Amino acid sequence: MRLLQVSFRYRRRQPFILEEADAQLAPGDVIELTGVNGAGKSTLLRLLAGLARPTRGRITDRPGVVGFAPDRFPTSQPFTVTAYLNHMASVRGGARWRPWAERLHMGHLLGLPLGELSKGSAHKVGLVQALMADPGLLILDEPFAGLDADARETLPAIATEVAGRGGIVIASDHQGGLRGLPGLRSWSVVDGRLKEATPAATGHERDPERPRVTVAVTLPADELPLFLTRMRDKGYQAGEIKDAQALPHPAEEPG
Known part of the structure; x- marks a missing residue:
């Protein structure tokens, strides 16, 4: 999957939120995306997911199945948790959601209306709908926000599994929940530019004479x-x- 000179703005004559982003993603990549509030992280995630189109440039070779878990799951829908996930499973061609709900310890939530969920519980529903179809591209916007300790411990293992079967995982995460995963790539959005930290840029051990x-x-x-x-x-x-x-x-x- 590649980003080729991707720029984005919401309206003509408005400033660009993202400018000339170039990047290449390979199967098995896990990427942590950071940046200050308003830097354009969520916009970049929506572009990667195909929910928005670049103003300039293009994104190629996006995997056929994309799972997207937004920062704020829309709870205003007239469903219980089970009814919503059954509906999404049908949309996804009969995808299985219950194993993911079990791993995220959601049994006590299944009968509740979406509108009664806390932010953390609603976020779990968003994660399950993103995972249920075994996505080749999994995009998570602040996935650790509001999660309980058990779910926080489970999520890095899930990201590793998705990557292990050749998927790509991209997470906007200011809490550092994926830090320590082997081979983690680090992206940041700074002043509308996409940057990647490399070992050479961050490795203070590279100069033994200092x-x-x-x-x-x-x-x-x-x-x-x-x-x-x-x-x-x-x-x-x-x-x-x-x-x-x-x-x-x-x-x-x-x-």
């Missing part, structure tokens, strides 16, 4: 795994110090 310092950081214990993963992704050596009492108090640091 001076080194060791820095101690204190943070809440539950944030440690994500913090370490992010530091390692940027090329830093990062590890846990078991004896935190051995660290100097900020007021006692040597001058």
